[in-house]
Amino acid sequence: MGAGHAHPLYLDRAGRVHRLAPEVKIVAVLLFTIVVVVTPPTRFWAFAGYALLIAVLAATARVPAFWLLKRATIELPFVLLAVVLPFAGHGERVEWLGLSLSIEGLHGAWNIFAKGTLGVLASLLLAATTTMRDLILGLDRLRVPSVFTQIATFMLRYIDVLADDARRMRIARLSRGYDPRFLWQVKAFAVGVGSLFLRSYERGERVYLAMVSRGYTGRLPQPAHDRAPARQWAMSAALPLASAGIAVAAAVLT
Amino acid sequence: MIDVATPALNVSRLHYAYPDGRAALRGVDLTIAPGERVALLGPNGAGKTTLVLHLNGILHGGGGTVEVSGLPVTPGDRPAIAEIRRRVGIVFQDPDDQLFMPTVAEDVAFGPANSGVRGAELDARVDEALAAVGMSDHRDHVPHHLSFGQRRRVAVATVLAMRPEILVLDEPSSNLDPASRRELAEILESLPVTLLMVTHDLPYALELCPRSVILDTGRIAADGETAALLSDRELMRGHRLELPFGFDPAAAAASRADRS
Ligand SMILES: Nc1ncnc2c1ncn2[C@@H]1O[C@H](COP(=O)(O)OP(=O)(O)OP(=O)(O)O)[C@@H](O)[C@H]1O
Numbered sequence: 449m450g451a452g453h454a455h456p457l458y459l460d461r462a463g464r465v466h467r468l469a470p471e472v473k474i475v476a477v478l479l480f481t482i483v484v485v486v487t488p489p490t491r492f493w494a495f496a497g498y499a500l501l502i503a504v505l506a507a508t509a510r511v512p513a514f515w516l517l518k519r520a521t522i523e524l525p526f527v528l529l530a531v532v533l534p535f536a537g538h539g540e541r542v543e544w545l546g547l548s549l550s551i552e553g554l555h556g557a558w559n560i561f562a563k564g565t566l567g568v569l570a571s572l573l574l575a576a577t578t579t580m581r582d583l584i585l586g587l588d589r590l591r592v593p594s595v596f597t598q599i600a601t602f603m604l605r606y607i608d609v610l611a612d613d614a615r616r617m618r619i620a621r622l623s624r625g626y627d628p629r630f631l632w633q634v635k636a637f638a639v640g641v642g643s644l645f646l647r648s649y650e651r652g653e654r655v656y657l658a659m660v661s662r663g664y665t666g667r668l669p670q671p672a673h674d675r676a677p678a679r680q681w682a683m684s685a686a687l688p689l690a691s692a693g694i695a696v697a698a699a700v701l702t
Numbered sequence: 703m704i705d706v707a708t709p710a711l712n713v714s715r716l717h718y719a720y721p722d723g724r725a726a727l728r729g730v731d732l733t734i735a736p737g738e739r740v741a742l743l744g745p746n747g748a749g750k751t752t753l754v755l756h757l758n759g760i761l762h763g764g765g766g767t768v769e770v771s772g773l774p775v776t777p778g779d780r781p782a783i784a785e786i787r788r789r790v791g792i793v794f795q796d797p798d799d800q801l802f803m804p805t806v807a808e809d810v811a812f813g814p815a816n817s818g819v820r821g822a823e824l825d826a827r828v829d830e831a832l833a834a835v836g837m838s839d840h841r842d843h844v845p846h847h848l849s850f851g852q853r854r855r856v857a858v859a860t861v862l863a864m865r866p867e868i869l870v871l872d873e874p875s876s877n878l879d880p881a882s883r884r885e886l887a888e889i890l891e892s893l894p895v896t897l898l899m900v901t902h903d904l905p906y907a908l909e910l911c912p913r914s915v916i917l918d919t920g921r922i923a924a925d926g927e928t929a930a931l932l933s934d935r936e937l938m939r940g941h942r943l944e945l946p947f948g949f950d951p952a953a954a955a956a957s958r959a960d961r962s
């Protein structure tokens with residue numbers, strides 16, 4: 449879908465994965481994540497297999513590894529939590545470089561780290577290859593209740609307008625000698641937030657009137673795009689099927 | 703005015719008070735013939751926007767009737783209201799209120815899609831409406847990233863796509879630069895519809911609308927030829943209407959007559 453509505457995580461490439469219908473990609477990533485999450489953490493080979501799948505997928509989608517890893521840092525807070533577990537855990541302990549680590553804690557940490565990373569990478573790949581508009585469209589086609597997709601659509605449209613309102617109000621404050629360094633001027637900021645809220649509320653009402661004037665009765669018209677062809681479903685089924693295969697293989701082999 | 707034809711718009715003894723008790727309309731009578739272009743003038747707070755919101759049944763319940771090409775606006779009757787909203791297209795003052803879809807094309811498609819148009823016909827409608835306002839190149843753009851004048855034009859397109867019989871515009875020339883203002887006038891002049899235009903821009907009213915109506919404190923205060931109303935100093939001053947410095951309505955009307 450042409451220009452615009454790229455979000456910060458979107459990577460504009462003319463790749464194969466980019467051209468897949470959004471609902472197909474959403475389902476594939478969801479199923480993949482489920483398979484990853486239900487895999488017992490001790491099946492180490494399975495996780496290596498999943499990582500390989502992600503790597504192949506990233507290559508097909510033409511998303512550079514470095515780009516992906518940089519954005520994967522959003523999971524760092526969780527990784528930090530995971531690092532604490534081996535020290536804090538109970539039960540049997542092992543000595544490693546003079547540190548006493550709980551085995552149970554080690555498994556817990558691995559569990560969080562491996563599954564978290566794979567889930568984040570898969571979601572990032574979805575985001576990198578799908579615009580916001582298409583994501584919402586995909587959810588809509590997957591029969592996600594229209595309240596959610598409508599709210600998301602409006603947010604998508606008005607987040608810019610609101611940000612612009614906020615920016616204009618800030619400039620107007622600054623032009624009249626407002627200097628947020630002084631504590632007693634915090635009031636102006638608080639009032640600003642309040643009036644931003646009021647403005648958006650009133651705008652919401654005006655937008656609603658304008659929509660009703662054009663015949664809106666509570667449901668957004670469905671975009672008349674074709675459903676995803678079976679070929680695309682088959683193609684993207686490769687991801688969850690391969691991961692399920694790996695999970696089963698790992699279960700049989702160990 | 704042709705008496706035999708059903709009027710495009712017939713408003714009769716319309717009253718309205720806002721929930722906080724403020725009376726905004728106190729008995730408005732207005733009849734517009736098909737194909738007429740009428741300017742609705744009046745000071746701030748006169749009730750112009752309130753009147754506009756009655757024309758497609760968004761506001762109602764204060765007494766009086768509104769008829770669009772003979773079809774009465776009955777608030778409870780859903781199919782009738784849907785038909786009224788297809789016939790009466792309202793372009794609101796702030797295009798940001800009107801444009802809410804993620805792309806220009808989707809926004810223009812919103813109205814006709816609500817009245818059941820689908821597929822190739824819907825695409826044709828969108829193309830036609832965008833072409834009419836000269837915005838075909840921007841169909842996949844994000845409304846927010848267009849200039850104000852472009853957004854106003856797209857807002858007009860969203861309503862044109864519904865092929866309304868009556869086009870109602872709330873202050874269409876506000877915030878437009880002179881060139882956009884003129885281009886919008888050319889677009890409006892070329893449309894084969896009945897036009898009701900709320901405006902504070904008196905030269906614009908004179909340019910586009912042969913007839914004007916002055917609304918003040920919820921009542922129609924004057925109704926007549928635009929050039930005549932604008933030249934009546936007493937009347938103008940009495941309703942807080944002021945011409946721009948140096949503007950001579952008689953001369954402007956004469957030059958307009960020459961041009962056409
Ligand atoms: N939502 C509302 N609630 C209460 N009173 C309102 C509301 N909207 C408008 N009014 C009042 O109704 C009266 C008519 O308002 P309206 O918006 O119709 O004026 P207008 O002629 O469009 O003015 P302007 O030229 O400023 O747009 C005003 O006195 C206004 O204060």
Ligand SMILES: [Mg+2]
Pocket residue numbers: 750751752872
């Ligand atoms: Mg108004």
